[in-house]
Amino acid sequence: MAPMDTVHDVIVVGAGPAGLTAATLLHAAGLDTLCVEARDRVGGRLASIDGYDVGATWFWNGEQRVTNLVAELGITAFDQHRHGDALLQDHTGVQRFRGNPIDAPAYRFPTGADTLATGLAARLPDAALRLSTPVTGIRLDNDTVHLQTGSEVLHARQVVLAVPPALAVARITFDTPLDPDLARLAAIIPVWMGAAAKVVVRYRAPFWRTAGLAGAAISRTGPLREIHDMSGPDGTRAALFGFAHATDIGPGFEQTVTAQLTAMFGPPAAEIEALHVQNWSAEQWTSPAGATQQNNYGLFGHPRFQQPTLGGRLHWASTETAPDYTGHIEGALYAGQQAANAVLTAATATKIG
Ligand SMILES: Cc1cc2nc3c(=O)[nH]c(=O)nc-3n(C[C@H](O)[C@H](O)[C@H](O)COP(=O)(O)OP(=O)(O)OC[C@H]3O[C@@H](n4cnc5c(N)ncnc54)[C@H](O)[C@@H]3O)c2cc1C
Secondary structure (H helix, E strand, O other): OOOOOOEEEEEEEOOOHHHHHHHHHHHHOOOOEEEEOOOOOOOOOOOEEOOEEOOOOEEOOOOHHHHHHHHHOOOOOEEOOOOOEEEEEEOOEEEEEOOOOOOOOOEEOOOOOHHHHHHHHOOOOHHHEEOOOOOOEEEEEOOEEEEEEOOEEEEEEEEEEOOOHHHHHHHOEEOOOOOHHHHHHHHHOOOOOOOEEEEEEEOOOOHHHHOOEEEEEEEOOOOOOEEEEOOOHHHOOOEEEEEEEHHHOOOOHHHHHHHHHHHHHOHHHHOOOEEEEEEHHHOOOOOOOOHHHOOOHHHOOOHHHHOOEOOOOEEEOOHHHOOOOOOOHHHHHHHHHHHHHHHHHHHHHHHHO
């Protein structure tokens, strides 16, 4: 380390909702904060294309952190469309149910869930957020953590690792090794939705609503296993979306999806304007290799991730580490807040000590 190198109070690795929450709180508290993000955009699994969510879609009643953030950012959330009948597809065919037992009451972001991330990022000065900056190595040296990114090394007193633990240990070389039990645990904690693909299918109009359908469906035959209306407010930007397992994607997948939707929703479902397949298992900065095989969800929010590691200087923060609302955006905000509090406590102790 050269004598003139900057040592930041804290570096946050990852600009998803957890990392941005931590970074904005720490910056607001007056710490010299740098947030580094591997992708060329913020948001992580909050990702929207032309306002259509290809990652997270909803938030729910009782999720106070998201509700507060939505209010602070001046976002006018709207209700998930639920009105109409639901469908069930199995090997005997397609059945229609009176009403919609599939969709729980939920709220949507009118221009996409990524507005939460861009809104948070706007609270940071330009110099405090670096995109296209993947961290590939971490080393502790006395009271300083060194982060390798490309040919550059960044330095900080404390680090918030705001990426899923399994991804962190797959993509980052810990030159100062993690405790072996912790490293093993991190490697097997699943990435929430890391095995999922989200298929967004756009239409000229929400034709299913005219037929008295909610757009909600469950299929036991697939490839889309769960389908929902994904239109914008008042049925604008008409769309359905479905979840598939990433292992179901292969040659002819789009044609199979079109055939499934047509079998379920009728011939207008074949009149597709655009179809987007977002395979999260293939995203280098979301899922490690083997994400489709991980299913040990009981490890979510594990106590080991509530404790800092590397001499108390590395704090975990992703939705997978949140003690509550794990997997949700709300969990990511929780984890980010918790990590920020831990960093502030440690920073205060160092100043006093
Ligand atoms: C298809 C899908 C649907 C979902 N639906 C919902 C929903 O409806 N409601 C809900 O509440 N939640 C939903 N979720 C979950 C929600 O998206 C996550 O809980 C949330 O995004 C997690 O935030 P995070 O900050 O913990 O992680 P992420 O959003 O994954 O952010 C991590 C960030 O770290 C970056 N990064 C990774 N490695 C490095 C590195 N080495 N160096 C630098 N940066 C790095 C990544 O690029 C990313 O930006 C869904 C997720 C998916 C995939």
